[in-house]
Amino acid sequence: MAVRQGRYTLNLTTRPSIIGNAAVVGKTEGEGPLKSEFDHIYSDDTLGEISFEKAESALQREAVIRALDKAGKTPAEVDFILAGDLLNQCIGTSFGLRELNIPFLGMYGACSTMSLSLGLASVLVDTKAANVAVASTSSHFCSAERQFRQPLEYGGQRPPTAQRTATAAGASVVAASVTDKPCVEAVTFGRIMDLGVKDANNMGAAMAPAAAQTIADFLHDTGTTPQAYDLILTGDLGIVGTKLLKELLQKDYGFDLADRHADCGLLLYDTKKQDVHAGGSGCGCAGSVFNSYILRRVTAGELKRVVLVATGALMSQTSSLQGESIPAIAHAVLVSAPQTAL
Amino acid sequence: MATTGQEYDSMAKKASPPSKKAKDLFCAFTIGGLICTFGQALSWLYTRVGLSEDEVKAAVPVTLIVITAVLTGLGVFDRIAKHAGAGTIVPITGFANSIVSPAMEFQAEGRVLGTGAKLFSIAGPVIAYGTFAAVIYGLIAYIFKLY
Numbered sequence: 001m002a003v004r005q006g007r008y009t010l011n012l013t014t015r016p017s018i019i020g021n022a023a024v025v026g027k028t029e030g031e032g033p034l035k036s037e038f039d040h041i042y043s044d045d046t047l048g049e050i051s052f053e054k055a056e057s058a059l060q061r062e063a064v065i066r067a068l069d070k071a072g073k074t075p076a077e078v079d080f081i082l083a084g085d086l087l088n089q090c091i092g093t094s095f096g097l098r099e100l101n102i103p104f105l106g107m108y109g110a111c112s113t114m115s116l117s118l119g120l121a122s123v124l125v126d127t128k129a130a131n132v133a134v135a136s137t138s139s140h141f142c143s144a145e146r147q148f149r150q151p152l153e154y155g156g157q158r159p160p161t162a163q164r165t166a167t168a169a170g171a172s173v174v175a176a177s178v179t180d181k182p183c184v185e186a187v188t189f190g191r192i193m194d195l196g197v198k199d200a201n202n203m204g205a206a207m208a209p210a211a212a213q214t215i216a217d218f219l220h221d222t223g224t225t226p227q228a229y230d231l232i233l234t235g236d237l238g239i240v241g242t243k244l245l246k247e248l249l250q251k252d253y254g255f256d257l258a259d260r261h262a263d264c265g266l267l268l269y270d271t272k273k274q275d276v277h278a279g280g281s282g283c284g285c286a287g288s289v290f291n292s293y294i295l296r297r298v299t300a301g302e303l304k305r306v307v308l309v310a311t312g313a314l315m316s317q318t319s320s321l322q323g324e325s326i327p328a329i330a331h332a333v334l335v336s337a338p339q340t341a342l
Numbered sequence: 343m344a345t346t347g348q349e350y351d352s353m354a355k356k357a358s359p360p361s362k363k364a365k366d367l368f369c370a371f372t373i374g375g376l377i378c379t380f381g382q383a384l385s386w387l388y389t390r391v392g393l394s395e396d397e398v399k400a401a402v403p404v405t406l407i408v409i410t411a412v413l414t415g416l417g418v419f420d421r422i423a424k425h426a427g428a429g430t431i432v433p434i435t436g437f438a439n440s441i442v443s444p445a446m447e448f449q450a451e452g453r454v455l456g457t458g459a460k461l462f463s464i465a466g467p468v469i470a471y472g473t474f475a476a477v478i479y480g481l482i483a484y485i486f487k488l489y
Contacts, residue, residue, distance in 0.1 A: 051450040151447035153414050154464065155423025155430050155439045157366070160359040196347035197354060205354040209345070243357045252344050275424075 002126050006221025009188045016125040017181040018118075018172045018335070020071025021295045023288035024062045026141065026167025029280075032269045037292040039066050045142060045167055052142035053087060057096030059284075060085065060138035060169040064097065067134065067171035067291070075100040078173075079130035082117040084108050085138045085283055086165070087147060092138050102134070110312030111207075111236050112190070113137040114170060114287040115331040118308070119187035121174045122333070126184075131175060138169035139282030148200070148317055161202040163238045163281035166268055170287030172295075179339040182298045185305075188221065188332040190214035192314065196325045200315065203326070204241025204265075204278055207311040210328035211237060211245050215309055216253035218332045226260040230303040233294060234330075235286035235310030236265035238279030264289035264310075286310035301341030308333045366427050373422065374429030381406060381433070403434050410438035415446065440464040 005011040022039045030041030040062065047055040060083065068075065081100065084107035085092035097104060109116035117135035124130040144165035145152055177183055193210035211234050219225060226232055237245055242263050249255045264286045265279035290308055297303045311330040320326075345353070381402050388398045413419040419439050423430040430436055444463050448456040462469065483489050 053450075146447055150464065151443040153417060153420050153439070153443040153446055155414075155420045155426075155436065155443075157361075157424060157427045159361055195345065195350040197350075202354065202358055205358060209350065240354075240357050240359075244353060247353060247357070248345060248350075 001128075002123050005186065006217075008191075008217040009186055009221035010123060011186050012122055012126040012184055014126050015177045015183040015185060016122045016174050017176070017178045017183045017338075018295065019175045019178060019181050020067045020069070020073065020173035021171065021291040022063050022066035022070060023168065023170045023292035024059055024066065025284070025288050026059075028141070028164075028274065029166055029168050029268055029288065032274060034268060034289065034293050037296065038288065039063075039292070045140070052140055052146065053091055054095070056085065056087065056092035056138050056140035056143050059140065059167070060093060060096040060136055060171075061100070063138065063169035063171040063287075063291070064100065064134060064136050067136070067173050071173035071175070073132055073173060073175075075102050078102045078132045078134055080105055080121065080124055081134040081136065082107050082121050083134070083136040084113040084117065086110060086144055092140065092143065093136075096138070107137075109310075109329060109331065110314055111139070111281055111283050111285065112310040112312030112329050112331050113283040114235065114290060115308050115310035115333045116189070118172050118174070118184070119189060119331050119333045121172070122184035122187060125174045125176060133174045134171060135174065136169065136171035137283040137287040139165050139167070139284035139287075141165045141167045141282075144282060158277060159201050160277055161199070161204065161240050162277045163203055163236065163265060163279050164269070164276040165282035166280045166285040166288065168268070168282070168284030168288035170284060170289075170291035172291055181338050182295060182335050183338070184333060185336050186218075186222065186334040188214055188218040190217070190330040190332070192327045192329055194325050194327040198320075198323065198325050200320045200326065202240060203236070203281055203313045204238040205244055206313050206326035207328040207330065208237055208241040208244035209248060210330040211241070211309055211311045212248035212252065214330040214332050215249060215307070216255060218307065218334070219253075219255060226255055226257050229260055229305045229307050231294075231306045232257060232261050233290070233306055233308050234261070234263045235308075235312075236279065236281035237263050237311060238265045238281065239271065240278050241311075242266065267293065295335075298335055298337050299341065301337045304337045304342065306335050308335060369425050370427045370429035372429070373426035374432060377406070377430065377433045377435060406434050407438040410435040411442045414439050414442040437465060437468065440468075
C-alpha cells in the first residue's frame with residue numbers, strides 16, 4: 001500500500017503490474033526508427049474522420065481498446081480510466097472515451113500526461129481503490145498545430161529549437177501484481193518549475209528544469225544515483241532540453257546521467273532524416289514510445305529498471321500572448337521488469 | 343547552488359542552435375527574387391497582349407494570388423515557404439497564403455464562425471495596420487502638400 005518515501009516519492013509496496021499496453025501512431029511516426037514497435041500505424045492522419053480532433057479521439061480510443069484487449073480485459077471490468085491530451089478541455093480524450101462507459105478521471109499535465117496518469121492509476125491499484133485502472137493519452141500533430149500555432153498550410157518557417165507534436169497515442173492497463181508483467185515500483189509527482197523561458201518554440205529548454213528537479217527529488221528520496229537504473233527516460237525534451245537537463249542535473253544536484261538517459265522525443269523520430277527540428281513532443285510522444293518499445297524491452301528483461309519522466313509545458317496560447325513565461329512539470333514513474341525476467 | 347533564471351537564460355541560449363542565417367537569407371533572396379521576376383514577366387506578357395497599365399497592375403497580383411491559392415490548396419506552398427521564408431511571405435504570395443490557409447483549416451467549424459471568422463486571423467493585423475499607416479501617410483501628404 002503506497003508508502004511515502006522521502007519528501008516527494010510514493011513507494012508502491014504491492015507493485016501493481018502493467019498487464020496490457022498499446023501504442024498507435026500516425027504516418028510520420030510510423031516512418032521513424034521505432035516503426036516495427038507499434039501496434040498500429042495509420043497511413044492517413046485523418047483516420048478517415050472529418051476533423052483532426054475526431055481523428056485524435058479515434059487514435060486514443062484505439063490505443064485503449066488494443067491495450068485492454070492485450071490485457072484480456074473488457075471496458076466493463078475497468079474501475080477507472082485516467083486520461084488526457086493537449087486540446088482545450090481535453091476533448092481528444094473525452095470524445096474518444098465516451099463510448100467506453102468507464103469511470104473517467106480527466107488528467108491535464110500537458111505532455112507529462114502519460115506519467116501523471118500511469119502514476120495515479122498505479123496508486124489507485126496499489127491502494128486497492130481500483131482492481132483495474134487504465135492510463136492513456138494522445139496527441140495529434142494537426143490538431144495541436146491548429147490550436148497552438150498556425151494553420152497547417154500556412155507557409156512559415158520554424159526555428160531549429162521547435163519540436164514536432166507526435167500523432168500518437170498510448171495506453172497502459174494497470175492491475176494487481178502478476179509475476180510475468182512489468183510492475184510499477186514508485187511514483188514521484190513533480191512540482192511546477194519555471195526558470196523564465198518564454199519562447200514557445202523552445203519547449204525543451206522550458207521543461208528541462210522541471211525534469212531535473214523531479215529526477216533529483218526521486219533520486220534523493222530513494223537514496224539512489226542514475227547508475228541504479230538502466231534508463232531514465234524523459235518524455236519530450238528533444239535535443240535542446242536533453243542537453244540542458246544533463247547540465248542542470250550535474251550543476252544543481254550533482255548527478256551525472258551519463259549513458260543512462262534517453263528521450264522519447266529523440267527515439268520516436270530520426271532527427272537527421274525526418275523534418276522534426278529538435279525532436280518530437282506531445283502527450284503521445286512519451287505515451288507511444290513507453291507503451292511500445294520501452295515496455296517490450298522491460299517485459300523481456302532487457303531493461304530491468306526504467307524511470308519514465310514525462311515532461312509537460314503548462315502554458316496556453318493566451319498566457320504566451322500575454323508574455324508569460326512557461327511553467328513546466330515532470331512526473332516520475334519507476335517501472336521494473338517482471339519477476340520472471342529477472 | 344540552484345541555477346537562477348538569468349543564468350538559465352544564458353545556458354538555454356548556448357544550448358539552442360541558431361537558425362542558419364546565411365542559408366535562410368540566400369533562399370529568401372533567390373526564391374523571393376524569382377517570384378518578383380515572374381511577376382515582372384507577367385507584367386510584360388499582359389502589356390504585350392494589350393492590357394492597359396492599370397489593368398496590368400491588377401492582373402499581375404491577381405495571377406500571383408490565384409497561383410498561391412492553388413498551391414496552398416494542393417499542400418505545396420508551405421513546402422516551398424519552409425525553405426523560402428521571407429522570400430514567399432513578403433511578396434503578395436504570403437498575403438494570399440495567410441488568407442487561404444485559415445480558410446481551409448477552419449472549414450470544420452462551419453462557413454460563418456469557422457472559415458468566415460478565421461479568414462483574416464493572420465492577415466487581419468496586416469490589413470488593420472496597413473490601413474492605419476495609409477491614413478497617416480495620407481494626412482502627412484495632405485498637410486505638407488506632397489501630392
